[in-house]
Amino acid sequence: MTHSALYLNPSEAARRLGVSAKTLRLYEQRGLLMPLRTSAGWRTYGPTEISRAKEILALRGLGLSLMAVERVLHGDVKCLEQVLAQQQAALEQGIGDTVAAVERIRLLRQSIAAGHIPSLCELAGLSKPVRDACLSLELPWPWDGERFELLDIRPITYIVGPLGSGKTRLAREIAAALPNAVFLGLDRLAEDGSPAHTRLDGDPGLKANVESALTWLVEEGGSPSEALTALLAWTEANEPACLVVDMVEQELDRATQEALISYLRLRCSPHRPLFLMTRSSSILDLEAVGSNEAILFCPANHGVPTVVQPYPGAPGYESLSTCLATPEVRARSHGVIAFRPTA
Structure with a gap:
């Protein structure tokens, strides 16, 4: 060489x-x-x-966080304790899931030996990884009952589209179709985020999780705000099993958006998928999309939403990229919504 x-x-x-x-x-x-x-x-x-x-x-x-990385590289390893504890907890959870799966297989084998024929659902549930969970639903207006299917739900799925493309309606339908899913709308910002503070005051464990997340995000360059706290009050909770977020970047500056998506990527799990509506290039950096992420694009002509691959030349890529803008540009259209006629 x-x-x-x-x-x-x-x-x-x-x-x-x-x-x-x-x-x-x-x-x-x-x-x-x-x-x-x-x-x-x-x-x-x-x-x-x-x-x-x-x-x-x-x-x-x-x-x-980047600040914690700097400390470790300079010999300060105290901040490793918390993340190693989290890694240990995740591994222990994985062991628990594996033990439970082995037990289900053992019981099925006993059942078969006793002459019982297992159903296809029982068998499929043994081999189908969580990541392969799928979604199938009939889309309402403006799609008029067309079938929508998402065969591979990733830990993070972005929902993108131009104004009036129906992405908010799609997000609500996804939240309604998935078990134990919640649609987190822009009303999370009402009354200076007081609903989030009420939620945190009633759950000390969640409040501690949010404070820890805020510390990480600030070290990453983000700025604390009511809008950020309103988001974390849901992302850091143990429930729901799936969270669908309307305009995740709302009222967050560029640095905070970049810190937030870094945080969510590090914390994402197939056991608790996130659907993030966005039009911000700081949230959805097409060059940084990983294998645990997918992009749902809602076309302007109300065609059926499709999964778009994040590279130039892929079907739908050019239309997708024109929907994304920097936080500074997005701020100019703050508060603008598409006209929605009565269905």
């Missing part, structure tokens, strides 16, 4: 690490990763920089 092959430009380094070049730039801005410079001034990443980037990504994978 030549000497030059050991040094990668930002795009090559990002591809090697499985992240976006934007992520590497963020790490640089926070002082966590300092690329070398060529004689022409271009950024380049050698073996040492790639190794440091892998360390950062490993710590991020544990759920550490």
